[in-house]
Amino acid sequence: MKPRSTIKDVATRAGVSIATVSLVLKGQTERYSEKTAVRVQEAISRLKYRPNQTARNLQRRLSRTLGFVTHKDYELLTRSQWYSGVLDGVLSLAVERDYDIKLSPIASDNSAPERKLEDGSTDGIILAAPEENGALLKWAREENMPCVVVGRVDLNDKVPAVGIDDFEAELAAARALIAQGHRRIAFLGSAWIQWSARQRELAYDKAMSEAGLAAPRELRFLGRYHEQSGEEAAREMLKLSPRPTAFLCASDEIAIGALRVLQQAGVRVPQDIAIMGFDDELKVQLSRPQLSSVRQPTSELGRTAAALLLDIIEGRGLKERKIILPTTVIFRESTARPDHSDAAVGSM
């Protein structure tokens, strides 16, 4: 691989100084004559010259690159459509504004994320669903770099964020189940690793208590956001007597896992037990029975986060530091339809 030609080579070949080449490249027409421009251009194509972006970035002190930071768990993209949806949205705006995206999976136990994040290779960072007590979130609060969190909107936290209102969204779902007559509702959630996990559980509490219903310890199972956890949870719930009549699941993964166990156990859904998921991923739309779920606009989330980040980076300032996008409860076969008979009920 022969060394690439530099601006110096071009200058020599065109018989001008490197400054002139740079000016031609920049298109500052008032600074050079037509004749030199032609000579420079021909030198460029002869030598197949490409400006070195690294050198440019060093000089300009920016990179036109956005960092997209996730957990080091690299199966994230395929396993959860939330991540790929958000990334798609980020990508869509980045492409429009001519930014690149750098993927930085970081171990959640990494105590010094700044080493990877503040190395000048990105102009700003998007933190996707950071863990509640992790180093990443703490780092973001120090505001050493333009940074936006997506998937976690804590109004008491100063870091700019884009997301849904997890509490209200799950509340709407829970109320719907209650409105359909369920009295013994189980919550299949996640440990409080992420913001959303806590909010969704709090919403369950609120819904139950405002309806005067009991929500004892045994009616809730806190695992992780994945199918296996849902299976485990369902098995626990089936041991109870009386059994719950509905599962409020904090993620679709959990819901699908639970559904599998119920079906294996010969429990009918929704007649015996209704299921409500969260995220409205493809799998709940295609499963049988199709699962009711709470849809969040993942792609818009990503796009909005990117827009916010670019506002910071490019110095436009922020009109709002917190942006909440609406969610929708989608009713399908795994629950009854809501009383007021339209298929979808908005929340927020």
Add this chain to the structure above:
Amino acid sequence: MKPRSTIKDVATRAGVSIATVSLVLKGQTERYSEKTAVRVQEAISRLKYRPNQTARNLQRRLSRTLGFVTHKDYELLTRSQWYSGVLDGVLSLAVERDYDIKLSPIASDNSAPERKLEDGSTDGIILAAPEENGALLKWAREENMPCVVVGRVDLNDKVPAVGIDDFEAELAAARALIAQGHRRIAFLGSAWIQWSARQRELAYDKAMSEAGLAAPRELRFLGRYHEQSGEEAAREMLKLSPRPTAFLCASDEIAIGALRVLQQAGVRVPQDIAIMGFDDELKVQLSRPQLSSVRQPTSELGRTAAALLLDIIEGRGLKERKIILPTTVIFRESTARPDHSDAAVGSM
């Protein structure tokens, strides 16, 4: 945002030269004393110094970053699991070897991809499913940069590539349908935009001709790899008389679209028309009936491509320039089981 401290600031504060700081950072213990090391370290943490990666890259003439190039169509990641699967695989190896990934969606009509690709911001490029006659593939053949193609293995092409054998894979699927007694098989494929499209259609031809079956023009529909195209194709096929008894679909997207139309038309699957997909995406596993399909190991594809690329970049040379990973035909409800009664038949 205050300017970040540089190696110069650290040097000043520690009372040494910047060279010494650099050596301490590098851990060249034989070049400095314990005392200076301590002073430097304390200056570093006092000033919260982070080495500037851009400057490093410039000096070292490399970036420890891999480019992942896709079509500019930013919905790719969510719409097709092939892309996210491959990306996941790439990511998995990149994380292990401490490389970053830069996403570069490039418009397929971009006539000068080198501007974005040869800018020194990546050490090498992974081209995901490039179009057959596009500028990207042509660029890759010029070998100006370490580059690996994934999803297209043309043995007559010198560019290093990782993929499946699309021809053999589809051939196995087609033969299976024939073995099940189908005589009038329609091919629902894609225009020859991508390598795989051509190979899969050629496999259909081969299978039909070797079985002495007719494969007339009207039995094939060439659209794109998406659901809408499948719907269109199915509508066309339903007009034929006699109708085909099986659809060999070149992608799961097409298969799902076709299935939808068949179900709307009251055609039973597989009794009236059998369906075979390709890719084994989640949606065919969850649909009703579940669709038979050809599984390709997307994540391994990505991981292998990344490994190959790193071999080139890090100068280890290539044992093999073309790597073909095995596929499996998965039989589900949308076709009969194969005669020899085991559920999956390997190919390659």
Add this chain to the structure above:
DNA sequence: GTTAATAGGTTAAACGTTTAATGGAATGAA
């Protein structure tokens, strides 16, 4: 008491750009 070796630094060039400051020739005006 030389000389050689070693430990522990420093100097300065280089990586490939951008850009402020400067310069000089040609043109135009007085």
Add this chain to the structure above:
DNA sequence: TTCATTCCATTAAACGTTTAACCTATTAAC
């Protein structure tokens, strides 16, 4: 002729690192 302008181009510093080459005390060897 002289001065101001305009046009076109150059010089040189800067961005933040790395590293080969060099330097100077100190210690070791004889």
